[in-house]
Amino acid sequence: MALLQTVDLKRYFGETRAVDNVNLSIEEGEFVSLVGPNGAGKTSLINVISARLTPESGKIIIKGEDITRLSVTQRVRAGIARSFQLVNVFDDLTTFDNVALAIFSREGKTAHLGTLAHLDHAVANEADAVLKQFGLAAKRGDNARDLSQGERKLLDVALAYALKPKLLFLDEPTSGVSTRDKGQIMDTIASVVRGEGITAVIVEHDMDVVFKYSDRIVVMAQGAILAQGTPDEIRKNEQVAMVLLGSSGPDAFTRKD
Amino acid sequence: MDTLVIQTLNSIFYAAVLFLIAAGLSLIYGVMRIVNLAHGTFYALGAYVSAWAVGTAFGLGASGSGNLVLAGQLLLLPLGAIAVAAVGAVIEPTLLRPLYRRPEEYVLLITFGMLMILEDAMKFLFGGTPLSAGSIMDSMGSIRIGSLLYPSYNLVVIGVGIMAAIGLWWFIYRTRFGIILRATSQDRRMASALGLNVGRVYVQAFAIGCFMAGLGGAVVVPAQAAVLGMGVDALILAFVVIVIGGLGSLEGALVGALIVGFVRTAGIQFFAEIELAVLYLIAAAVLLVRPTGLFGKA
Amino acid sequence: MPAARTGPSVPVVLAVAVPVIVAFAVLPRVVDLYQTELLIYGLTFAIAALGFNLLLGYTGLLSFGHSAYFGMGAYTVAFIVRDLHVQSMELCILAGVLSTFVIAALFGYVCVRHTRIFFGILTLALSQVLWSLAFKFFWVTGGTDGIRVARTGITLLGGLIDFKGSGSYQKFVYAYYYYVLALFAISAALMWVIVHSPFGKALQAIRDNEIRAGFVGIRVRRYRWIAFVISGCFTGLAGVLWVPLNGLTTPDILYWPFSGEIVFMTVLGGFRTFTGPIVGAIAFNYLKVYAVASSQYWQMVLGCVLVVLVMVLPTGIVGTLARLGGKLRRG
Ligand SMILES: Nc1ncnc2c1ncn2[C@@H]1O[C@H](COP(=O)(O)OP(=O)(O)O)[C@@H](O)[C@H]1O
Numbered sequence: 001m002a003l004l005q006t007v008d009l010k011r012y013f014g015e016t017r018a019v020d021n022v023n024l025s026i027e028e029g030e031f032v033s034l035v036g037p038n039g040a041g042k043t044s045l046i047n048v049i050s051a052r053l054t055p056e057s058g059k060i061i062i063k064g065e066d067i068t069r070l071s072v073t074q075r076v077r078a079g080i081a082r083s084f085q086l087v088n089v090f091d092d093l094t095t096f097d098n099v100a101l102a103i104f105s106r107e108g109k110t111a112h113l114g115t116l117a118h119l120d121h122a123v124a125n126e127a128d129a130v131l132k133q134f135g136l137a138a139k140r141g142d143n144a145r146d147l148s149q150g151e152r153k154l155l156d157v158a159l160a161y162a163l164k165p166k167l168l169f170l171d172e173p174t175s176g177v178s179t180r181d182k183g184q185i186m187d188t189i190a191s192v193v194r195g196e197g198i199t200a201v202i203v204e205h206d207m208d209v210v211f212k213y214s215d216r217i218v219v220m221a222q223g224a225i226l227a228q229g230t231p232d233e234i235r236k237n238e239q240v241a242m243v244l245l246g247s248s249g250p251d252a253f254t255r256k257d
Numbered sequence: 258m259d260t261l262v263i264q265t266l267n268s269i270f271y272a273a274v275l276f277l278i279a280a281g282l283s284l285i286y287g288v289m290r291i292v293n294l295a296h297g298t299f300y301a302l303g304a305y306v307s308a309w310a311v312g313t314a315f316g317l318g319a320s321g322s323g324n325l326v327l328a329g330q331l332l333l334l335p336l337g338a339i340a341v342a343a344v345g346a347v348i349e350p351t352l353l354r355p356l357y358r359r360p361e362e363y364v365l366l367i368t369f370g371m372l373m374i375l376e377d378a379m380k381f382l383f384g385g386t387p388l389s390a391g392s393i394m395d396s397m398g399s400i401r402i403g404s405l406l407y408p409s410y411n412l413v414v415i416g417v418g419i420m421a422a423i424g425l426w427w428f429i430y431r432t433r434f435g436i437i438l439r440a441t442s443q444d445r446r447m448a449s450a451l452g453l454n455v456g457r458v459y460v461q462a463f464a465i466g467c468f469m470a471g472l473g474g475a476v477v478v479p480a481q482a483a484v485l486g487m488g489v490d491a492l493i494l495a496f497v498v499i500v501i502g503g504l505g506s507l508e509g510a511l512v513g514a515l516i517v518g519f520v521r522t523a524g525i526q527f528f529a530e531i532e533l534a535v536l537y538l539i540a541a542a543v544l545l546v547r548p549t550g551l552f553g554k555a
Numbered sequence: 556m557p558a559a560r561t562g563p564s565v566p567v568v569l570a571v572a573v574p575v576i577v578a579f580a581v582l583p584r585v586v587d588l589y590q591t592e593l594l595i596y597g598l599t600f601a602i603a604a605l606g607f608n609l610l611l612g613y614t615g616l617l618s619f620g621h622s623a624y625f626g627m628g629a630y631t632v633a634f635i636v637r638d639l640h641v642q643s644m645e646l647c648i649l650a651g652v653l654s655t656f657v658i659a660a661l662f663g664y665v666c667v668r669h670t671r672i673f674f675g676i677l678t679l680a681l682s683q684v685l686w687s688l689a690f691k692f693f694w695v696t697g698g699t700d701g702i703r704v705a706r707t708g709i710t711l712l713g714g715l716i717d718f719k720g721s722g723s724y725q726k727f728v729y730a731y732y733y734y735v736l737a738l739f740a741i742s743a744a745l746m747w748v749i750v751h752s753p754f755g756k757a758l759q760a761i762r763d764n765e766i767r768a769g770f771v772g773i774r775v776r777r778y779r780w781i782a783f784v785i786s787g788c789f790t791g792l793a794g795v796l797w798v799p800l801n802g803l804t805t806p807d808i809l810y811w812p813f814s815g816e817i818v819f820m821t822v823l824g825g826f827r828t829f830t831g832p833i834v835g836a837i838a839f840n841y842l843k844v845y846a847v848a849s850s851q852y853w854q855m856v857l858g859c860v861l862v863v864l865v866m867v868l869p870t871g872i873v874g875t876l877a878r879l880g881g882k883l884r885r886g
Pocket residue numbers: 013016017018036037038039040041042043044045
């Protein structure tokens with residue numbers, strides 16, 4: 001049984017078909033890249049699956065269970081976590097507290113109001129471990145607002161990761177970051193996600209990166225799934241090349257932006 | 258039957274005054290996203306200034322000395338509104354403008370500070386005793402409705418309310434300045450990118466809003482003396498009006514004022530003890546079901 | 556290896572808090588009766604402001620209706636003392652906090668459906684429902700005259716201390732001072748634990764970014780509601796303690812400008828710090844008392860202070876001192 005299955009998922013904005021009849025299936029342990037030109041509906045699809053948006057129609061199924069009507073927090077509990085294309089962290093909390101909060105939440109401890117958060121050593125140790133994995137250990141005491149853009153993107157991912165989700169969606173984790181830092185961020189994410197066999201769906205524009213890390217690539221255009229397959233299959237698909245890069249010909253995939 | 262007519266007129270009279278106050282409050286919120294806690298106090302200031310102007314110019318015992326005196330008194334009434342508009346035009350650039358970049362809590366707090374200052378300024382300027390322009394009301398006499406008498410002046414207030422509603426509507430929807438005002442209220446940054454002088458629009462909008470509050474005070478003072486604390490009371494009712502009608506909506510202020518006017522009259526008649534409570538509960542219920550009010554847009 | 560420091564050290568906090576409480580305990584021996592009385596007022600308002608700031612400073616919700624909870628606590632005491640002849644202050648506290656809990660749960664349930672200015676207006680409208688009832692049902696509430704609560708009818712510590720007979724006023728002030736000080740210390744400690752608990756962190760996360768808070772699994776509305784109720788209960792306790800001291804409760808403490816004063820206190824001290832509301836409440840009380848004593852235009856004095864505060868010192872007394880301290884240390 002697939003971990004995630006969407007059935008005829010639809011979400012329109014007026015005339016715009018942001019998500020148009022999407023039937024997406026994700027297997028456990030897969031690392032899937034979601035690609036497509038800007039405006040293809042990648043973010044909208046993630047929004048609908050994570051309950052940021054409600055679908056017009058269709059179903060979202062996790063391990064056979066229909067979660068279409070569940071709220072954001074209920075879906076988090078069902079195992080869906082996500083990061084955001086535009087950084088979305090807790091600016092006035094420290095880097096450490098950001099991650100610790102996610103762990104507290106996962107453990108159902110945020111309802112505790114009679115214990116001191118910083119005396120929970122199990123959570124503190126885990127938070128520090130996560131920060132280390134994401135290369136943020138040196139910044140643990142800084143407020144999130146004082147981090148660099150690249151560090152903020154990583155923290156955004158770390159928040160989602162710390163929830164230990166069944167299914168992790170990462171929406172353009174390297175957008176808005178200098179090309180130099182891009183590679184490092186992707187390596188960090190890939191090593192964490194691959195290292196632990198987390199099922200992940202990542203939106204990424206850099207096709208080198210996509211081909212390098214993905215088990216499977218899903219191509220979206222105008223709200224619909226245009227093609228999907230292994231990196232090799234997608235590399236050979238000319239229709240995909242046309243859509244992704246206009247019509248720049250056979251060497252389309254080697255272009256850098 | 259006659260009482261019904263009188264009660265209806267009372268409701269509309271009350272609604273007219275409330276509309277003047279609430280429309281100003283709503284205009285300021287609509288354009289500047291400021292909830293002005295001093296707005297009721299502006300209304301009180303208008304009442305004081307008008308009563309003072311009428312009283313100073315004509316003395317207190319001037320009632321019944323002919324139509325000329327009455328005309329003069331009526332002409333002096335709007336002075337309150339003009340004075341309040343002037344105060345607003347000074348306050349916006351000095352006290353409010355430096356705070357627009359800060360969280361909205363600060364703007365709210367500063368209007369609370371303005372309220373405290375203005376309340377005492379009125380006490381200082383006009384003393385603690387009520388100030389009335391009742392001579393106007395007396396010299397205008399009453400009209401007969403069936404077997405009952407109704408003060409003619411109240412009809413003037415109703416007339417002013419109707420004219421203000423029409424005038425404001427024309428101003429906002431039919432003039433160039435109105436277009437600028439609406440553009441600014443929709444998107445401040447866009448407006449300034451288009452070359453509109455947002456600073457000037459803000460000071461004008463604030464002054465007009467203040468003018469409306471002052472006008473409310475000016476027209477009410479021949480019927481009800483100006484007293485300390487009247488503004489603090491009025492503010493909450495104006496809130497109820499714009500919450501029901503929709504923050505920032507002119508039509509909403511009108512409908513809200515009518516609803517509050519009628520509910521209040523009915524309340525005084527049938528459920529005096531909970532009349533105010535009912536109004537606040539209506540406001541809370543509307544906010545709950547339709548946060549943007551009956552006419553507000555998101 | 557022990558985890559590196561991530562929060563305030565409890566011994567250090569105690570090392571600061573205990574001497575402060577001890578200093579407060581010694582104060583009545585140094586200052587006169589009247590000053591002692593003023594301090595009691597200051598401490599009660601401090602409890603109210605601490606409660607209020609759980610919403611403003613930690614959850615990011617500006618309530619303009621906290622007069623409701625202060626007043627609910629106060630009127631509950633007045634009712635049970637008058638009608639049920641309750642004498643024990645502990646029973647008053649229990650009843651007052653309980654009734655505030657109910658009303659805060661009810662109002663809060665409605666109010667947390669909104670944020671920002673809508674939240675402010677809702678809290679204000681609902682608080683004014685209570686005010687208008689207290690104002691209009693004069694045969695129950697005494698209307699604008701309010702209800703008297705004689706301190707001679709009150710006993711502390713389950714009847715151990717009463718205030719009948721001669722010299723009782725002095726006795727009352729001193730005994731009550733320590734009573735309120737103890738409750739203040741307990742309240743402050745409780746609140747300190749709450750804001751440093753995982754729940755407190757969750758509130759701060761909601762304040763910073765409510766959308767993301769939902770996406771890490773925090774039930775935003777539910778948590779706001781809980782914070783609202785806790786906040787109301789603290790303010791209600793303050794109202795309870797205020798009544799015997801004031802000897803009278805009137806609708807003024809339910810009227811919306813009193814909510815404004817609670818906001819004022821908190822911002823005066825600084826709402827982004829834990830101690831800000833405490834310092835602000837005590838300072839505000841002095842400010843108001845001296846302004847009232849020295850001028851009939853005390854409101855204008857307070858208004859000017861507020862305007863200057865917002866324009867020049869938006870971080871309040873504690874925030875400003877902390878910044879100055881930081882500058883000095885850095886040289
Ligand atoms: N909140 C919204 N309101 C209106 N249109 C939207 C909204 N969000 C997305 N869209 C539209 O939906 C389409 C898909 O957008 P999006 O999901 O952000 O694409 P992608 O993430 O692939 O770049 C775009 O045409 C976009 O303009």
